[in-house]
Amino acid sequence: MVIGPRQDRRPTMNDVAARAQVGLRTVSRYVNGMTNINPEMAERIRSAIEELGYRRNLAAASIRPGQTSGVIGLVIGDLANPYWAALARSVESVAAETGLLLTIASSEEDGARHDWVVERLLQQQVDMIIDVAPRTVGRSWSHWSPPLPPVVFVDRPGDLAGADTVLADNRGGTRDAVAALLAGGARRIAFVGDDRALHTMDERYEGYLLAHAQHGVVVDPTLVFETSHSSGQAVDLVARLLREGRADALFAANNRAAVGALLAFRTVGTRLPIIGFDDFEAAPLFDPPLSVVAQDVEAMGRAAVRAGLDRLQGDDGPARVQVLPTTLQLRGSERP
Amino acid sequence: MVIGPRQDRRPTMNDVAARAQVGLRTVSRYVNGMTNINPEMAERIRSAIEELGYRRNLAAASIRPGQTSGVIGLVIGDLANPYWAALARSVESVAAETGLLLTIASSEEDGARHDWVVERLLQQQVDMIIDVAPRTVGRSWSHWSPPLPPVVFVDRPGDLAGADTVLADNRGGTRDAVAALLAGGARRIAFVGDDRALHTMDERYEGYLLAHAQHGVVVDPTLVFETSHSSGQAVDLVARLLREGRADALFAANNRAAVGALLAFRTVGTRLPIIGFDDFEAAPLFDPPLSVVAQDVEAMGRAAVRAGLDRLQGDDGPARVQVLPTTLQLRGSERP
Structure with a gap:
């Protein structure tokens, strides 16, 4: 009589050992990829594994030290x-x-x-x-x-x-982007970003400062925003900036801020020169296509x-x- | 007197069941996020969990056979x-x-x-x-x-x-979209899609046929494309269609096809009425904003x-x- 596993549970290594008529240790060595096993035994184990549908339980195996x-x-x-x-x-x-x-x-x-x-x-x-x-x-x-x-x-x-x-x-990428806006004639570039407690934001802010310093342009701190946590918040912020007319260009410090700015352009019906941080698939499809600092x-x-x-x-x-x-x-x- | 768990062990699901005076199965269902539980029972379970400080022990669960x-x-x-x-x-x-x-x-x-x-x-x-x-x-x-x-x-x-x-x-969504293009006067609507061996494509194609049939418009099979596997392929295909002038509207059967079509519009410098299948974040930002069939x-x-x-x-x-x-x-x- 062929002894199979009970139908209501998964076959175990013990079931394989019983079926193949070899010791549990041998099955364990086979399953763990050891090659110095009697070929005839190995073949019996292989058949038993296939017939029983045994599958090694990596979830369990992974709790043994040294396993992956x-x-x-x-x-x-x-x-x-x-x-x-x-x-x-x-x-x-x-x-x-x-x-x-x-x-x-x-x-x-x-x-x-x-x-x-x-x-x-x-x-x-x-x-x-x-x-x-x-x-x-x-x-x-x-x-x-x-x-x-x-x-x-x-x-x-x-x-x-x-x-x-x-x-x-982040610092170098932002410096280059802001330098490009300055080179285009912008002098009041708003930084639309998230909390500077975020490493990336802080580095991008430093890049923004660096570019200004290199061009001898003084930064107006009231144009630096750290409150754009989502694209929705960026929409409100940029819409207000557009209505106030205080900025002449935008650096959108992440893709959320860029998407929010584009939405605000559409809502308010006017736009500003803009470069965003992070590329995304739709960026080249906007009108005009969105310039970005792309991370690899x-x-x-x-x-x-x-x-x-x-x-x-x-x-x-x-x-x-x-x-x-x-x-x-x-x-x-x-x-x- | 309130009966609490002993202090020297973690509270179990059994403790929660006893405290809430409901069955173990109900607690299990609650803990696993099922919503079809009598609201009064659910509230009792919630209180019991809070009072006992019960926490589901997944670490233990995952190593017991038959467990999760x-x-x-x-x-x-x-x-x-x-x-x-x-x-x-x-x-x-x-x-x-x-x-x-x-x-x-x-x-x-x-x-x-x-x-x-x-x-x-x-x-x-x-x-x-x-x-x-x-x-x-x-x-x-x-x-x-x-x-x-x-x-x-x-x-x-x-x-x-x-x-x-x-x-x-997929079928109903596409039917409504194509019907909207037909209602707008389009009579030569290209279907820009992927292989119909894909269930979703086949269903969308059927929706396209259905809308035409309902409007008494004959489909030109040379306007049905199954070769748009990527946005790049959609660009080429739509650019050719624009140059040939054979279509008067597009149904883009997935988001890759829609993005490719928009890119082709930009490259060729002309556009057609278009509706895509699948919404995506940038869709409302295009000029004009992209109409889509949105899946939930x-x-x-x-x-x-x-x-x-x-x-x-x-x-x-x-x-x-x-x-x-x-x-x-x-x-x-x-x-x-």
Whole structure:
């Protein structure tokens, strides 16, 4: 009589051992890829696995030290934002090349939620965590007791000693964009941005200051806005600016701000020269096409995964910070 | 006297059930985010959870056999497409509400890659798989030996008996859009679409035929294109149509086709009335704003997760197909 598993549960390694008439240890060695197994036994195990539909339980396996879950955990702001979606896409595609799955969790820029998803990723024993620090900071990374998987910060630095970091050149990219607006004759360039507590915002603001300093133009602090957290807030802010007539150009410090500004142009029926930070698919389709500082999101995702993989391979060198260059795409919207 | 849990252990679901004076199953359903619970009971459970400080212990749950890994697996086409990103976003947000993580994998519309990611998700023992069948079909779902976690097909039907399915009303949405173009006087409406082997394309094509039939207008089959797999291909196709002058309006059968058509309008310097299928953030920002058939992606993601959770709770009723309505958003681009 053939002994099969009960129908109401998944077949276990024990079932495979019974069916193949070999010891549990041998099945375990086979399943874990050992090759020094008697070929006849290996063949019996292979058949038993196929007949029973046995599948290795990686969720269980991953709690054994030294094993791998085969999963990268990625914590981003929010999948609805095309910038994060592009980053996720890039990480996912590199992960797939190396046979890894990707678990994505959104922090919604909230510290408590960020900590919850990190906790859950650690429970899942992911192989590495690629983390975007949220706007409102939660616990310090030192809160989690070691051992931690490799952690790589992307887009913004994080607070874990020894972790690698991949950033874009926010300062240089913004400096070039604002310089282009100044070169076009603008003298009252509004900075439409988010909270400067965000690393990226602070760097972009510095780039804005740098360009002004290089051109000998004094910045009017009443043209610097840190309150554009969403495209809706940017709409209101830019609409007010247009009505007041105080600005002669806009630097939109992220894609939300740029979309909001374009919506305000449409609502108010007038426009200003504008350059945005972050490229997105629709940017060239507007009238005029939107000029942007483009980050190489593909390269950032790739660099982050590679950094984590290097650490998994035992690289225990000092933490590295990579700053990837940006590209200024001038398409027309920078002109009056 | 209020009966509380002993101080030396975490409160369990049993403690919550005892405190709220409801059955364990009801607490479990509440904790798993089910909404069809007697409101008075739900309120008692909510209070009990708060008073006891009960927290669902997913870490323990995931290592007990037959229990949950706390992860939803989602197989989509490609995160770079805003439609899939929006779907992923919706599933992720419902997952988070119920304490679940989300593992996302792209099939790139390729059957072999699809099968690889499904295999990996099964190894990870995900709690459910929400699956978008790829354009080129791989193995049949019957290839994988049971037991499988609940599988829910979304956007397109799949080939697993008993699996639930969540679709948009592609046929009705397209019929209404094409009817609006016909009502505006168009008589030679090009269908710019992808391969009709895709369920969604076939349904949209049927909607296009239906609207013509209802208006007593004969379709010119040389205006029906199934070769627009990417926005680049749509650009070429629409640019040729514009130069030939054979069409007097366009139905862009997905967001790639719509973006390609707008790019072609810009390149050629002329435009046609157009309505697209799928809304996206930039659609209202074009000049004129793009009219679209909008799917309720949020509701689709929610319905898919809920269907899977119901199955996890033991619902073994016959497979359900939910077809969610679409909305025609007329913004101006449908006019000459």
